[in-house]
Amino acid sequence: MNLFSLTRRKTFARGVHPASHKSTAGTPIRRMPFAPRILLPLAQHIGKPAVPIVSVGQEVVRGQPIARADGFLSVPLHAPVDGVVEAIELRPSARGPWTETIVIRTFEASTQEVRWSEPRDMDALSAREILQAIQDTGMVGLGGAAFPSHAKLSVPEDKPIHTLVVNGCECEPYLTCDHRLMLERSADLMRGIGYAMRAVGARQAVIGIEDNKPDAIASLAAMVPEGGQIRVVAVKTKYPQGAEKMLVKAALGLKVPAGGLPADVGAVVNNVGTLAMLGSLLPQGQGMTERVVTVTGPGIKRPGDYWVPLGTPMRTVLDWAGAESVSEREIILGGPMMGQAVASLDVPVTKGVSGILVFDQRKIQEEEARKRYPCIKCGECVKACPMGLNPSMLGMLAGAREYDLMGTDYHLGDCFECGCCTYVCPSNIPLVQQFRVAKAILRERAQAIHEALAAEQAAAQAELAQVMEHLPIDDESHLTGQRFDFGHAEGEGRKLGGSRHKINPHPTDKP
Amino acid sequence: MTAQTPQIQLRTSPHMKRGVTVERIMLNVVLALLPIVLFSIWQYGLSALALIVTVTATCVVTERLFNRASRSASTLSDWSAVITGLLLALTLPPAFPLWMGVVAGVAAIGLGKVLFGGIGFNVFNPALVGRAFVQAAFPVAITTWVPAFSPTRFSEFVPTTFTVPLMMPPDISEWARQALDGFTGATPLARWKFENELTPVQDFLTGAVTASAGETSAILILLGGFYLAARKFLDWRIPVAVLGSAAVLAWAFHLHDPGHFPEPAFVLLSGGLMLGAVFMATDMATSPVTPLGVWLYGILIGVVTVSIRYFGGLTEGIMYAILFANALVPLIDQYTQPKVFGQRRSS
Ligand code: SF4
Numbered sequence: 087m088n089l090f091s092l093t094r095r096k097t098f099a100r101g102v103h104p105a106s107h108k109s110t111a112g113t114p115i116r117r118m119p120f121a122p123r124i125l126l127p128l129a130q131h132i133g134k135p136a137v138p139i140v141s142v143g144q145e146v147v148r149g150q151p152i153a154r155a156d157g158f159l160s161v162p163l164h165a166p167v168d169g170v171v172e173a174i175e176l177r178p179s180a181r182g183p184w185t186e187t188i189v190i191r192t193f194e195a196s197t198q199e200v201r202w203s204e205p206r207d208m209d210a211l212s213a214r215e216i217l218q219a220i221q222d223t224g225m226v227g228l229g230g231a232a233f234p235s236h237a238k239l240s241v242p243e244d245k246p247i248h249t250l251v252v253n254g255c256e257c258e259p260y261l262t263c264d265h266r267l268m269l270e271r272s273a274d275l276m277r278g279i280g281y282a283m284r285a286v287g288a289r290q291a292v293i294g295i296e297d298n299k300p301d302a303i304a305s306l307a308a309m310v311p312e313g314g315q316i317r318v319v320a321v322k323t324k325y326p327q328g329a330e331k332m333l334v335k336a337a338l339g340l341k342v343p344a345g346g347l348p349a350d351v352g353a354v355v356n357n358v359g360t361l362a363m364l365g366s367l368l369p370q371g372q373g374m375t376e377r378v379v380t381v382t383g384p385g386i387k388r389p390g391d392y393w394v395p396l397g398t399p400m401r402t403v404l405d406w407a408g409a410e411s412v413s414e415r416e417i418i419l420g421g422p423m424m425g426q427a428v429a430s431l432d433v434p435v436t437k438g439v440s441g442i443l444v445f446d447q448r449k450i451q452e453e454e455a456r457k458r459y460p461c462i463k464c465g466e467c468v469k470a471c472p473m474g475l476n477p478s479m480l481g482m483l484a485g486a487r488e489y490d491l492m493g494t495d496y497h498l499g500d501c502f503e504c505g506c507c508t509y510v511c512p513s514n515i516p517l518v519q520q521f522r523v524a525k526a527i528l529r530e531r532a533q534a535i536h537e538a539l540a541a542e543q544a545a546a547q548a549e550l551a552q553v554m555e556h557l558p559i560d561d562e563s564h565l566t567g568q569r570f571d572f573g574h575a576e577g578e579g580r581k582l583g584g585s586r587h588k589i590n591p592h593p594t595d596k597p
Numbered sequence: 598m599t600a601q602t603p604q605i606q607l608r609t610s611p612h613m614k615r616g617v618t619v620e621r622i623m624l625n626v627v628l629a630l631l632p633i634v635l636f637s638i639w640q641y642g643l644s645a646l647a648l649i650v651t652v653t654a655t656c657v658v659t660e661r662l663f664n665r666a667s668r669s670a671s672t673l674s675d676w677s678a679v680i681t682g683l684l685l686a687l688t689l690p691p692a693f694p695l696w697m698g699v700v701a702g703v704a705a706i707g708l709g710k711v712l713f714g715g716i717g718f719n720v721f722n723p724a725l726v727g728r729a730f731v732q733a734a735f736p737v738a739i740t741t742w743v744p745a746f747s748p749t750r751f752s753e754f755v756p757t758t759f760t761v762p763l764m765m766p767p768d769i770s771e772w773a774r775q776a777l778d779g780f781t782g783a784t785p786l787a788r789w790k791f792e793n794e795l796t797p798v799q800d801f802l803t804g805a806v807t808a809s810a811g812e813t814s815a816i817l818i819l820l821g822g823f824y825l826a827a828r829k830f831l832d833w834r835i836p837v838a839v840l841g842s843a844a845v846l847a848w849a850f851h852l853h854d855p856g857h858f859p860e861p862a863f864v865l866l867s868g869g870l871m872l873g874a875v876f877m878a879t880d881m882a883t884s885p886v887t888p889l890g891v892w893l894y895g896i897l898i899g900v901v902t903v904s905i906r907y908f909g910g911l912t913e914g915i916m917y918a919i920l921f922a923n924a925l926v927p928l929i930d931q932y933t934q935p936k937v938f939g940q941r942r943s944s
């Protein structure tokens with residue numbers, strides 16, 4: 087087994103090898119100036135939106151908290167610039183719908199200095215206090231999911247964590263922001279890893295880096311502290327190596343059970359960018375005000391990694407990086423495999439934006455001119471799916487609208503939408519796109535059934551309450567039998583029970 | 598949203614594709630077939646040329662007519678009709694009457710493909726459906742062989758080629774004997790089966806054997822297969838499984854009774870096994886999608902082929918073996934679903 091792992095590169099089964107296009111890896115991260123207006127949506131993370139604690143007209147300084155977390159699964163927001171709150175109103179978001187946004191007009195004299203910080207002695211904090219401190223930074227997973235970091239590091243008591251897996255794969259093509267951070271902020275990263283290990287109680291940490299980044303592997307390997315608690319592991323360059331389950335498999339050889347989390351095998355996964363930023367924010371007691379964004383793609387003249395203040399409008403970033411006549415290009419937030427096209431150029435850079443890709447029109451048109459064929463059963467998708475699903479069959483079932491079958495017999499729930507299947511399909515079938523729709527429909531159905539059941543239960547309970555109310559022998563009603571009738575109640579109960587089967591599990595859905 | 602900024606197009610991830618398209622796969626299969634086609638023409642001359650052109654044209658025209666009839670867009674650009682035509686022609690005797698070739702082509706596309714709903718939906722390999730159809734309809738013509746490398750092959754057609762439609766082809770045994778000394782009109786498989794006479798291996802390699810138009814160039818078939826497998830346009834597991842299982846089975850029989858059963862090399866090189874294993878069993882639409890299923894499917898074809906050859910009434914078994922395995926593909930797929938990541942065996 088040991089010999090085997092020496093000769094074989096650490097990886098997971100299946101997956102794909104898209105061209106990397108990481109042309110920006112060799113250039114240091116540059117700073118982007120402040121935009122005249124900063125737009126901060128209250129919901130830039132998974133969970134409840136933050137609650138504003140500033141009012142319109144109020145002056146704020148860079149680093150000042152301007153919205154507080156609303157409960158556990160939520161994070162605060164900090165002002166990225168010195169300025170004045172101009173409005174708190176609905177603005178377009180990257181996904182389309184307008185959301186509540188704090189608009190700040192930047193003072194021209196705004197400096198790079200973060201002026202709101204409370205340095206703290208990290209060594210004195212307990213695990214619980216570290217988690218609270220992390221929540222106060224407003225940090226979310228920078229890899230794209232934007233899941234609050236403190237929540238991710240809060241593991242259930244019954245699942246002891248032995249290893250912190252640090253995700254430095256950056257398996258998405260084009261993106262280089264994590265790569266640059268590993269090179270430029272390695273000391274911060276080591277500190278951040280230390281804090282996270284203490285927060286989860288892990289004995290060791292493993293930094294998984296794809297072997298197409300030998301410089302990052304070498305520089306981090308030289309930095310790791312003595313004692314061997316932190317190791318750097320080179321993993322094979324393959325998409326989606328950075329997916330949690332795949333990385334845990336590659337780096338530790340452990341398989342997270344289907345439907346489970348890495349915590350089920352004693353691991354917690356965190357992104358290098360997140361930990362590097364925590365390593366600098368936590369001791370200084372600062373909030374998250376900026377992040378590294380890879381701005382690249384064929385439509386960009388000055389591609390590179392940039393420190394972008396949160397809330398900077400997309401338009402400003404693109405102007406600065408030299409995208410001309412931007413309106414004619416396709417813009418994607420995140421990497422090309424899982425990123426999301428933006429609906430408007432007026433949306434800001436939020437905490438979860440790892441990259442801004444601009445493709446040129448010609449390529450898009452070529453792509454769109456591609457013909458779609460029926461599934462020719464080539465099996466490429468089966469050989470690509472990292473989750474071991476059968477996308478060919480799932481695709482055919484989706485075509486036939488057999489969504490329930492997809493969920494029950496073909497494990498649709500295990501699909502994590504990596505897009506490998508669509509990437510390889512020679513018939514140009516939008517497989518993962520269909521799966522997203524199918525999942526949404528199944529969720530809706532489950533919700534509908536859930537609600538119907540709940541309503542039924544409530545009705546039954548109301549009836550029972552009524553029955554109970556009249557159960558004490560009340561001579562009048564008992565004699566007259568007008569108010570209460572057992573036979574009736576039983577009949578009603580049967581009807582209710584029967585109606586449970588009447589909930590149509592296959593409602594006809596409109597295309 | 599789109600009303601505000603109509604220029605930005607919204608699409609969902611992935612925004613990157615591998616760039617291998619159905620057209621590209623099919624075109625490469627055509628390219629891989631071309632050397633075999635050219636060799637066949639060089640071997641059998643004008644008659645083979647006329648047959649290949651006629652059958653391929655028939656397949657293309659039939660597909661187009663069916664497109665018209667169903668008012669759907671032309672599906673010719675995917676090249677699959679061309680592949681069906683070329684493969685079908687290569688499985689026919691080189692001097693097969695052209696009108697029968699037309700029947701085979703129409704049957705291949707009509708019965709083998711369009712009936713099921715077109716590319717991707719067909720259960721059986723269309724070329725083999727066409728071939729099976731004419732084998733049943735014209736049992737004599739499909740076993741009338743002509744000699745390879747006849748000196749007059751580029752100056753005259755074999756008399757059977759231009760048989761008047763709906764008429765029986767003339768008897769050409771006399772003509773064939775004149776064309777090439779000592780021509781017996783039997784394929785190596787038939788000679789082994791009925792006369793227990795083995796054709797030497799080097800004859801197979803030089804193509805100096807009696808066979809269907811495209812069955813004699815084992816080396817070119819393998820080269821085409823290597824090319825497609827290297828470019829990942831065919832699943833290498835299938836030919837390996839078919840040829841491997843056939844060889845192992847043949848070797849076992851040979852060990853058991855060397856006097857009666859031939860060596861594995863003879864089994865691999867004779868008849869249509871090579872062409873079938875590389876180009877027909879690998880047809881994507883009619884082979885399993887799961888890696889394990891593909892192995893089972895290939896082994897099944899190899900075993901059934903050898904069994905038919907050794908114990909069946911026919912001399913050649915590859916065609917029925919592939920059709921048989923095609924029919925089982927849905928079942929094979931069903932029982933060889935990949936294992937979901939992190940799924941425990943019991944659940
Ligand atoms: S998107 Fe889903 S089905 Fe497709 S390859 Fe990824 S996990 Fe498999």
Ligand code: SF4
Binds near residue numbers: 461464477
């Ligand atoms: S990759 Fe596309 S064509 Fe090939 S089996 Fe999968 S769905 Fe079918």
